Amino acid sequence: MSPEAHRRKAERIERSLAKCARKDYEAVIEAAMLAGSHWFNMALHVFGLTAEDDDVVHTYFLTGNQSQRYGILAGDMLAALDAIEQLRPLYVRGNAPGGEAAGRRAFELLARIRESARAAKPAV
Amino acid sequence: MKVSTHLEKVERLDALRRRLDPFGDFELWFWITMIAGTNAVNAALHAAGVTDDSERFPTQPGVYLVPDKEKPGEWRPTLASLGDVLHVGRPRIEAPLPPMLVAMCAAMEVIEANRDPCVRAERRITEEIVDACDDAYSRCLTLMREVLTESGDTDR
Numbered sequence: 001m002s003p004e005a006h007r008r009k010a011e012r013i014e015r016s017l018a019k020c021a022r023k024d025y026e027a028v029i030e031a032a033m034l035a036g037s038h039w040f041n042m043a044l045h046v047f048g049l050t051a052e053d054d055d056v057v058h059t060y061f062l063t064g065n066q067s068q069r070y071g072i073l074a075g076d077m078l079a080a081l082d083a084i085e086q087l088r089p090l091y092v093r094g095n096a097p098g099g100e101a102a103g104r105r106a107f108e109l110l111a112r113i114r115e116s117a118r119a120a121k122p123a124v
Numbered sequence: 125m126k127v128s129t130h131l132e133k134v135e136r137l138d139a140l141r142r143r144l145d146p147f148g149d150f151e152l153w154f155w156i157t158m159i160a161g162t163n164a165v166n167a168a169l170h171a172a173g174v175t176d177d178s179e180r181f182p183t184q185p186g187v188y189l190v191p192d193k194e195k196p197g198e199w200r201p202t203l204a205s206l207g208d209v210l211h212v213g214r215p216r217i218e219a220p221l222p223p224m225l226v227a228m229c230a231a232m233e234v235i236e237a238n239r240d241p242c243v244r245a246e247r248r249i250t251e252e253i254v255d256a257c258d259d260a261y262s263r264c265l266t267l268m269r270e271v272l273t274e275s276g277d278t279d280r
Contacts, residue, residue, distance in 0.1 A: 005246055009151065016144060016152035024140045026133065030155050034243065057244065060184075089189050090199060092159065093208060094181030095129050 002052050006042035010035040010114070017107075025103030026092045029084065032106035036081045039110075039117035040074065046117075047073045048124035059085050073123055077116045080109040125208055126177050127277055130167035134160050134265070146254045151243050157257055158211075158239060161232050161264045166208045168228055168271040174219055176207045185215035211236060224274070228267045234260040 001009075013035040020027045037056065044050040049070055056062065059082040062070070071078055084106050090096040091103075137160035144153040170177035180188035180202070188207060189199040209215065212232040221229070235257050241247035 001246060009243075012149075013151050016149035019143055019149065019152075020140060023136065026137065026159065027140055027152065027156055030159065031152050034151060034155065037244075055244065057240075089181045089183045093210070094189065095125060095133075095179075096181070096199070 001041065001055060003042045003045045006038040006045070010038035010042070010117075013038070014110075014114075020103075022100045022103065025099040025106075028103035029087050029092050029106040032084050032110040033081070033088065036077075036084055036110050036113045039113045040077050040081050043074055043077060043117040043120040044070060046120040046122060048122055049073060074116070074120075077113045080112045080116075084109050125166070125179060125181070127167045127170050127272070130163040130170075133163045134167070134268075137163070138265075146258065147249060150249045150254070154235075154238065154243060154257060157261045158232075158235050161235055161261055162209070162211060164264050164268040165212055165225075165228050165232055168225055168268045169209070169217075171272050171275040171277040172222055172225055173275075174217065174221060174225065175209070176205060178207060180204060180207055182208050182210050185210065222271070224267050224271050228264050228271075231260040231264040231267070235264075 013031050017028065017031040017035065020031065037058075041050070041055045044056065045052055050056070056066075056070075059067075059078060067078065087102045087106055091099045137156050141153060141156045141160065144156065146153050166175070169175040180190045181199075182188050183201060186203055187201050188204045190202050190204075192198040192200040206215065206217065209217070212229045213236070238247075238253055238257060242249060242253065247253075
């Protein structure tokens with residue numbers, strides 16, 4: 001997808017996210033993962049690190065070499081997106097205590113990803 | 125997870141789903157449809173005795189998070205037999221399934237087929253797609269209730 005298409009998708013998901021209440025923490029975490037993935041892919045394309053037909057689906061699918069390469073320019077986004085992914089087994093698929101706090105954490109991590117992605121400039 | 129926990133999640137997710145616009149909020153509406161449906165499948169699989177309902181949470185096929193007995197409040201990954209599935213087909217269930225569960229999985233496959241094209245790519249969201257996902261979701265929840273009734277599951 002083009003950087004512009006990723007931005008549109010991320011913003012659509014974030015508008016829907018605004019309809020979630022605190023108790024909807026599974027949806028908040030999943031929306032943060034989805035929107036965060038679109039922001040991350042937008043940034044990788046803008047940096048010139050990935051082609052538009054080469055999108056990252058989940059951080060845990062990345063090879064060690066990809067994580068190292070993307071981490072040079074997008075390390076903060078990669079770490080934040082990975083932190084959101086870590087919340088999913090416990091609070092979305094599972095019922096570990098603290099779901100609402102996890103939802104707030106995912107929301108904060110998404111804001112970090114968005115801010116960094118919007119600042120991305122061609123670099124490679 | 126226990127059937128009652130899956131049902132509690134389905135109920136909350138379904139309430140949110142009703143507040144979303146299937147077109148304007150398609151991506152999140154779709155995702156909630158998918159994860160609520162997957163919870164329904166897991167509840168039915170447990171009730172039918174096909175999968176284990178113990179309190180462990182899947183991270184990837186065959187790997188589950190369990191409480192770390194040496195570090196209270198923390199979790200550790202462990203290899204374990206089939207409990208909750210991540211998605212229908214992930215992992216594939218080798219055991220024979222009762223017909224109602226086969227139908228539930230078929231309904232979820234209709235939904236899953238739209239996941240990457242519509243959420244991670246740019247397939248145009250049409251009324252046909254929304255209706256197909258909505259019908260499959262309704263079918264999945266109806267079948268779940270039938271499985272629970274048939275199994276006499278009272279843990280809900």
